[in-house]
Amino acid sequence: MTGSPRRVAITGLGLVTPLGNDVPTTWHALLAGRSGVAPITHFDASGFPVRIAAEVKKLDPRHVIEDRKLLELADPSHVLGLIAAEEALRDAGIRPESSDATRWACVVGSGKVGLGYRELAEVHRHCAPDGDFHPDRLLTDGFAMDHRAFWRSQTCAGLALLLHRFGIRGYATSVHTACASGSQAIGTAMKLIRRGTADYVLAGGFDSMVNPIGLSSFCLLGALSTDNETPERASRPFDATRNGFVLGEGAGLLVLEGWEAARRRGARIYAELAGDGNSLSSYRITDSHPSGDGPIQAMRQALAAAGVRPEEVDYLNAHGTSTLMNDRSECAAVRAVFGSHAGRIGVSSTKSLMGHLIAGAGAVEAAVCALAIHHGVLPVNANLAAPDPECDLDFVRGQARMRRVRVAISNSFGFGGSNSCLALRNPDQVER
Amino acid sequence: MSPRVVVAGTGAICAAGKSPEEIWDAVWTGRPAIRPIQRWDTAGWPTALAGEIAGSDPRALVEDRKVHRLVQRSDLLGLYAAGRALDDSGFVAYREALEPPAAAAVNDRTGIYVGMGGGSYQTEYEFFPLLTTANGDLGTFGRELAATVNPMWLLRSMPNNVLCHIGIRFGLKGPNTCLTNHSVSGSLAVAEAGAALRAGEADRALAVGHDAPIEPQMVLYYHQLGLLSADGLWPFDTRRSGSLLGEGAAALFLETESAAADRHVRVYGEFVGSGCTTEAEGLLAIRADGDGPAGAIAFALDDAGMRPAEVGMIVAHGSGTRESDASEAAAIRRVFGPSIPPVTAFKWAFGHPLAASGILDSVLALVALDHGVVPGVPTLRELDPDLGDLPLSAQPQLPRSNVALVLNRGFGGSSTALVYRAAASEAS
Numbered sequence: 096m097t098g099s100p101r102r103v104a105i106t107g108l109g110l111v112t113p114l115g116n117d118v119p120t121t122w123h124a125l126l127a128g129r130s131g132v133a134p135i136t137h138f139d140a141s142g143f144p145v146r147i148a149a150e151v152k153k154l155d156p157r158h159v160i161e162d163r164k165l166l167e168l169a170d171p172s173h174v175l176g177l178i179a180a181e182e183a184l185r186d187a188g189i190r191p192e193s194s195d196a197t198r199w200a201c202v203v204g205s206g207k208v209g210l211g212y213r214e215l216a217e218v219h220r221h222c223a224p225d226g227d228f229h230p231d232r233l234l235t236d237g238f239a240m241d242h243r244a245f246w247r248s249q250t251c252a253g254l255a256l257l258l259h260r261f262g263i264r265g266y267a268t269s270v271h272t273a274c275a276s277g278s279q280a281i282g283t284a285m286k287l288i289r290r291g292t293a294d295y296v297l298a299g300g301f302d303s304m305v306n307p308i309g310l311s312s313f314c315l316l317g318a319l320s321t322d323n324e325t326p327e328r329a330s331r332p333f334d335a336t337r338n339g340f341v342l343g344e345g346a347g348l349l350v351l352e353g354w355e356a357a358r359r360r361g362a363r364i365y366a367e368l369a370g371d372g373n374s375l376s377s378y379r380i381t382d383s384h385p386s387g388d389g390p391i392q393a394m395r396q397a398l399a400a401a402g403v404r405p406e407e408v409d410y411l412n413a414h415g416t417s418t419l420m421n422d423r424s425e426c427a428a429v430r431a432v433f434g435s436h437a438g439r440i441g442v443s444s445t446k447s448l449m450g451h452l453i454a455g456a457g458a459v460e461a462a463v464c465a466l467a468i469h470h471g472v473l474p475v476n477a478n479l480a481a482p483d484p485e486c487d488l489d490f491v492r493g494q495a496r497m498r499r500v501r502v503a504i505s506n507s508f509g510f511g512g513s514n515s516c517l518a519l520r521n522p523d524q525v526e527r
Numbered sequence: 528m529s530p531r532v533v534v535a536g537t538g539a540i541c542a543a544g545k546s547p548e549e550i551w552d553a554v555w556t557g558r559p560a561i562r563p564i565q566r567w568d569t570a571g572w573p574t575a576l577a578g579e580i581a582g583s584d585p586r587a588l589v590e591d592r593k594v595h596r597l598v599q600r601s602d603l604l605g606l607y608a609a610g611r612a613l614d615d616s617g618f619v620a621y622r623e624a625l626e627p628p629a630a631a632a633v634n635d636r637t638g639i640y641v642g643m644g645g646g647s648y649q650t651e652y653e654f655f656p657l658l659t660t661a662n663g664d665l666g667t668f669g670r671e672l673a674a675t676v677n678p679m680w681l682l683r684s685m686p687n688n689v690l691c692h693i694g695i696r697f698g699l700k701g702p703n704t705c706l707t708n709h710s711v712s713g714s715l716a717v718a719e720a721g722a723a724l725r726a727g728e729a730d731r732a733l734a735v736g737h738d739a740p741i742e743p744q745m746v747l748y749y750h751q752l753g754l755l756s757a758d759g760l761w762p763f764d765t766r767r768s769g770s771l772l773g774e775g776a777a778a779l780f781l782e783t784e785s786a787a788a789d790r791h792v793r794v795y796g797e798f799v800g801s802g803c804t805t806e807a808e809g810l811l812a813i814r815a816d817g818d819g820p821a822g823a824i825a826f827a828l829d830d831a832g833m834r835p836a837e838v839g840m841i842v843a844h845g846s847g848t849r850e851s852d853a854s855e856a857a858a859i860r861r862v863f864g865p866s867i868p869p870v871t872a873f874k875w876a877f878g879h880p881l882a883a884s885g886i887l888d889s890v891l892a893l894v895a896l897d898h899g900v901v902p903g904v905p906t907l908r909e910l911d912p913d914l915g916d917l918p919l920s921a922q923p924q925l926p927r928s929n930v931a932l933v934l935n936r937g938f939g940g941s942s943t944a945l946v947y948r949a950a951a952s953e954a955s
Contacts, residue, residue, distance in 0.1 A: 138665060142672075197822055201805075207686055209650075218652075219658040223658075234571060251645075265804060267803065268707075269707045270706055290725075290726060308654065315673065374701065375690070377699060511685055513703055
């Protein structure tokens with residue numbers, strides 16, 4: 096390690112979530128304990144075993160983004176990212192200028208995109224009506240040749256749209272480690288500032304799998320709650336009766352910058368992004384080890400990287416997907432890392448209200464941690480009527496809890512085994 | 528001081544061979560592996576050439592048959608190259624000799640960084656039988672789903688499959704990510720792995736890049752965007768008319784100098800710096816002045832603590848499109864002025880394997896440094912005079928130092944530059 100690393104400040108937040116299309120609306124819904132889960136309206140889901148999701152509601156992107164051509168190249172998840180980024184930069188009060196554009200970086204967790212259902216159905220109609228694919232028919236399929244469909248299907252497309260719109264010209268990448276994507280992107284962004292690669296980073300994640308193919312893919316795995324009749328109760332992390340997660344969509348973007356520069360320009364600092372932990376479970380594709388192995392290393396690394404003692408942590412935004420394996424493994428990991436202090440950390444999974452935003456989840460939840468520090472309030476873990484006895488942490492039950500937060504941590508664990516933990520410190524705790 | 532980062536294992540596969548040695552041999556002896564596409568009937572297609580890996584079934588590359596039904600073609604290539612790099616490094620044998628607690632500590636301190644290109648349309652076509660059954664009715668689609676589509680479909684199509692399965696197979700549990708930024712993904716995997724080792728986040732890290740874009744719909748899209756040649760891939764040539772798709776994977780096993788010294792291993796060279804920029808002009812547009820790649824080179828040299836004059840050879844991206852090669856040459860001229868080191872490019876040999884290209888070029892650059900030669904570009908008939916006086920030749924050249932610069936570009940105006948130094952310098 097070289098000397099003391101540069102301190103990183105979070106100075107801008109932008110959110111588009113099932114709870115609201117900006118930060119204030121989302122935060123108020125979180126505090127009020129209002130659920131964003133409802134019957135699916137984006138498409139006819141009547142035949143699917145799961146007919147509920149946490150959709151973004153009443154979003155008209157043209158109110159925010161006047162560039163029609165840009166929107167034509169954007170997949171639904173990219174639109175969410177573009178709008179959240181707009182809010183984050185406005186909130187931070189800075190934008191890339193031609194003089195510093197190469198000192199701006201962009202790291203985003205973007206969803207697993209491909210052809211959308213509509214495009215796939217078009218290719219099918221033309222090239223595979225009998226179910227078998229006939230490549231030669233592509234040659235006369237105008238739709239398959241539409242380059243806009245190609246762009247939307249590219250894993251780097253959301254990133255490229257953000258770079259183009261905001262004029263970011265430094266380091267840029269998108270990452271995908273399933274449900275850990277957004278959190279890993281923010282951790283990577285922090286390190287870019289620490290190692291001097293960038294001075295400012297637009298970082299976060301966006302995803303939208305609430306479409307026939309996305310919903311199918313999780314239905315096939317049997318990972319989703321089938322509580323179609325009680326959508327608002329369907330996502331209940333750590334509850335003894337939980338039966339799967341609820342698919343959501345959304346975006347969270349953060350503006351990160353060097354601490355001293357942020358202080359100099361008088362920026363409002365929500366929190367210090369103080370540490371990042373990043374481990375691989377290498378156990379199974381979709382589960383982490385019952386002992387918490389994997390998440391344990393991620394949390395320990397985050398605390399060590401932040402220079403934080405376990406006793407300083409007041410809030411944990413849990414991964415808390417509302418699946419039995421995840422919830423128990425995560426609780427075991429928290430106990431292993433925090434020992435006797437585990438019971439004194441306020442814990443909530445905001446997936447209980449906004450569902451699982453997949454590649455966007457970790458980014459949105461990091462923003463929630465920044466807001467919890469900023470406002471001194473812990474959002475509720477909704478729908479926790481009867482906690483699983485195996486999950487005996489101090490969950491924020493019933494309603495949001497007033498509490499000054501010295502350090503908040505956010506867990507995100509992905510299919511494929513990537514575990515990411517971010518540690519955020521209250522600006523008042525930063526010694527100057 | 529940050530620790531030095533060395534390369535202690537390499538693996539690679541592409542149309543030109545199934546090991547770094549085989550691929551180097553094809554490059555050195557001037558045998559391009561670009562041929563008519565075999566995977567489907569391309570009669571009547573506007574472009575029908577690509578760098579396909581011969582043999583129809585890549586599953587033969589991965590021993591563990593349980594994994595076969597859980598991944599896609601590109602993943603199999605990545606798993607193969609990653610496994611070869613780990614084998615080559617002797618890491619597994621080293622770990623086996625340790626006591627279990629020490630081995631567990633080594634696993635926690637060994638990271639994996641993967642760069643992958645994009646999804647496979649072919650995997651999405653697995654929904655075609657269901658679409659036929661549904662006949663346009665989503666209700667039927669939902670009801671017949673479970674009876675028609677493989678329950679593992681999502682797992683098969685996950686972008687981070689190589690990360691997941693290499694982790695499980697080798698028990699590596701350190702820092703990791705999967706970078707999804709088109710053609711610079713593999714280069715970024717090296718850059719992030721190197722940065723993690725320098726920052727003390729890990730002692731060892733595997734960097735992998737993989738891609739398999741040769742699919743009918745993908746080829747047509749690339750053609751429609753004007754990126755593909757109908758006749759051949761001729762980097763920097765006056766007659767160049769576009770790129771051609773390749774496929775493949777490559778991997779580098781990186782260690783801090785002290786971690787490698789603990790194992791007394793042979794090292795291939797040293798990773799000394801990286802740079803990354805974008806041009807922010809949109810998805811496909813690139814600037815004619817080479818601003819992006821020039822910036823990436825400047826950042827990489829700064830990261831390496833080097834002046835341009837210290838660079839001994841350049842492995843150019845050289846994709847063979849008119850605009851990309853011209854702007855890349857402009858970038859090189861801008862950074863190096865009148866004193867440009869010997870330049871080469873490798874895509875003429877195996878096509879453009881997108882996300883794998885920068886890391887595959889890195890593997891070959893390390894071989895070139897080891898041999899102390901800059902391979903020629905045998906397809907070169909006439910260097911495009913519009914590109915200025917680029918020291919590029921059909922014949923081999925001598926590097927002017929033991930440092931190689933590897934350039935890489937991708938969609939969204941992304942550029943990367945990676946800097947490597949030959950192993951020999953470490954003794955001096």
